[in-house]
Amino acid sequence: MANPVKPIRVMIVDDHPVVRMGLKTMLESEDDITVVAMADSGADALRQVEETDPDVVLMDLRMPGMDGSDAIVEMRRVWPSARILVLTNYQEDESISKAIQAGAMGYLVKCTPQEEIVKAVHVLHAHGRFIPDEISKRLLGTIGRDKLSERELEVLTLVCKGLSNKEIAQKLFISDKTARNHVSNCLIKLGATDRTEAATTAIKRGLIRVDD
Amino acid sequence: MANPVKPIRVMIVDDHPVVRMGLKTMLESEDDITVVAMADSGADALRQVEETDPDVVLMDLRMPGMDGSDAIVEMRRVWPSARILVLTNYQEDESISKAIQAGAMGYLVKCTPQEEIVKAVHVLHAHGRFIPDEISKRLLGTIGRDKLSERELEVLTLVCKGLSNKEIAQKLFISDKTARNHVSNCLIKLGATDRTEAATTAIKRGLIRVDD
């Protein structure tokens, strides 16, 4: 088509060298895209964003150190001209909506084929949004769904570690009746029949980290 | 050094296009390595192995369809000259030892830097083994650890879904006392205090899949 006078400037943020390299190769096979920066963490990305002035930032959500959505919020603040495309491993509903709320304009899972990734970069550069249908559909169902309160999440984290209601109560300096109430509310909100299912679905939905 | 008369022939097996591309780019930056095949599943790899005759197979453990370690066993059977280097996301102890037992000669996590990956391919081609220190150390502790029986794993999977002992018993056509025994044995073997902790540590160790 037209001469690529002004190629799209892309920054890649991912802690995996393999993924960085894969994205770089994929994107640079397009002659209207140039990868201007590669970062291995949210902090590193923030450090590089001002001097490299990317149009699109391809960002992994799961990285050591700064939380992905926090990195997005900060990035939007210090360099709002960069449009952020989230790219992550899992289809964890809560992570996605958090990222979108934080200001991401697009979302991709890592198993996306090359053409789709390239397309997403183009769409974002043209000031569009790129949320795959299957995900936006599921998000509609997720948004309305009851969200766990901070306290409930705290309790549920301890449930995952195998603590009894009494032990949770001691650790949080509340009555064991209150702990029980919180657990019960978690069960209702998560649609679980017992604390075990609550724990596993919380992990499945990315509410609680299991890897350390 | 020497002229690369016979480059190392590598096959890449991974369901993520990004990872395939990243590995390909990384490996082909070495002039004594050539990527002769790319597969997106274990079955696909088995289909391609005979005609491409790779020296080293870089294989992801987590792929849809065939289980990674099953794919390794099969690959060792039909094409034993290929040396298998496992590359996976997580440091799940059981998955690793399963893969090693299945016949993998090397293990890498996906956050490994380029030089390390290249080095691993060279080591495997030279008929060596490549198991990172930190992993082999942990593996020593893991091997001796009590392993769950098939039945126990089956029961524990249902525990993760929130089934009670009685419900598990019904589903597996056994007495609820037996189901309870299995759960109890799982607790002991996993060092868990209750079924919830058993479920979460099973997930953490990769004994039970949580993503679908």
Next chain:
DNA sequence: ATACCAATAGTTCATCTGTACTACTGAAAT
């Protein structure tokens, strides 16, 4: 042969769990 182990089934008992309520407080939203 025999020793070992997984799977099965059982008993007893103290404790834990989850449900279904009510009720008070303080903060935030309207």
Next chain:
DNA sequence: ATTTCAGTAGTACAGATGAACTATTGGTAT
């Protein structure tokens, strides 16, 4: 001002859970 909601605490109760045992069966390893 009033409503709404999270967090707190309580009671009562049926049922589930886990520990600690014993015991039988069938298969595998030595």
